[in-house]
Amino acid sequence: MTGQTVAGSATKIEARHVTKLYPKPGWRSKAHTSVLDEFDLRIETGEFVSLLGPSGCGKSTFLNILAGLESYNGGAVLVDGERVRGVNRNVGVVFQGYALFPWLTAQKNVEVGLKIRGVPRAERRERAAEVLKTVGLAAAADRLPHQLSGGMRQRVAIARVLAYEPEVLVFDEPFAALDAQTREFLQGELLRIWESGGVRKTVLFVTHSIDEAIFLSDRIAVMTRAPGRVKALIDVELPRPRGSAARSSEEFVHIRSQVARILEEEVRGGHDH
Template identity: 50%
Template sequence: MASTSKIAFERVGKVFPARGRGAAQELTALDGIDLEVAAGEFLVVVGPSGCGKSTLLDLAAGLARPTSGRILLDGREVTGPGLDRGIVFQQYALLPWRTAQGNVEFGLEATGVPRRQRAARAREYLELVGLSGFEDRHPHELSGGMRQRVAIARSLAYDPDVLLMDEPFAALDAQTRESLQDELLRVWRHTGKTVVFITHGIDEAVYLGGRVAVLTSRPGRIKQVVPIDLGPRDAAADLRSAPEFARHRHEIWSLLHDEVARAQLLEKERAVA
């Protein structure tokens, strides 16, 4: 693997013990993943349900260990969680008793940032995600989209090199989701972070990704990595109606179509067994 990659997955596999009859049963979630992510790249990963997308992100985050292969970050093997990686999940995971500012400051407290610097940095990142004026609101006083903005600000505030995002907009309505996609691209351009973004949505993958890695049905393998060329992602431009967008969308849909059919067949077989 090239040493210039920010993240390198080298023949990564993950096997889980399967629940069911027979002590020897195992579930292979990922098999032989080879993938490089360049510094500053926005890589999107798509695949059928149950193909191991979230498992891949957990391994990159250091929340789980691969059964085989290894993951390198800046040439060093990932062996556990670290402050060089920020994680944003589908569920906001905000502390309900803390304000928006208090939630953003939470990660900074753990890293020993002095109180005055914590407050200033939290305000800076809330402003970056468009939440100036909402610093003193608690999560229950914020919309779903605003809560996810707080979660993004919290992950960015301690300045990780890499942002790992597991379907962060899946629970939002379509209009809010598209608005946050534009917001995320603006933040990405501003910060230059390396982003690995998991999604089920083909449109979302094409709109956000500089490249889209398509996984097979379980066990997840890299089927193809598709470069996306839409020119500058300008929120004012209607990129989703562009012919290039439709072409990329069709290419990824075609790659996924057979895999989704295989995954559905597998589910039916398991239900009968």
């Protein structure tokens, strides 16, 4: 799969002219800070898109809006043509913090989401075991979070989301706190899981890393500084499946240069504000 999307696929996620305001501090203040302004983005079914931009540009804010964890002030956010209103069970979220229950084993942590959804106990056990095997943690099923490395904990967090089979996966800098070697390993693991499934999930991945965005994505949406909107959409024409050799390819280096130039414009103050 190269380029933007699978032939014949339909729009899965659409953001139209989204505006998000936060009130400024002070109980008497009526002023607002604009975080997102005229934010537009369309993601096709089965596409992997990364959101990249300067700190504070609203990347995580849009992710939270898409997941139904935050409201917004204007425009529309749609999943399968339906406006997002509150938490959507078809959207699974993986955060930077693992958010694992410290008193539960890896297996039981993965079962939590299934239990909330009313999945019977035997089926919960079977599905959790299967997904732990998928992320390479079958041997660690009975370990508690403190007995796992940071990379293993993040894989448990990914497994927990995969277990209930959401149609959309959103990641908020899930590998940012990990060392470089573990981070690259997990990027490869994430692609292996995503590329090996019968039907690819639609993915929105928030990151600060240009290399991470290129390695993972079909397209990269580069944002302006706050108030954030999409400044450029970059196609990543690297063949799949992708291995570590992709990182040293001519196309990879070319895209890195292109994205870095756009980001540098924004960090230095933006040429169109």
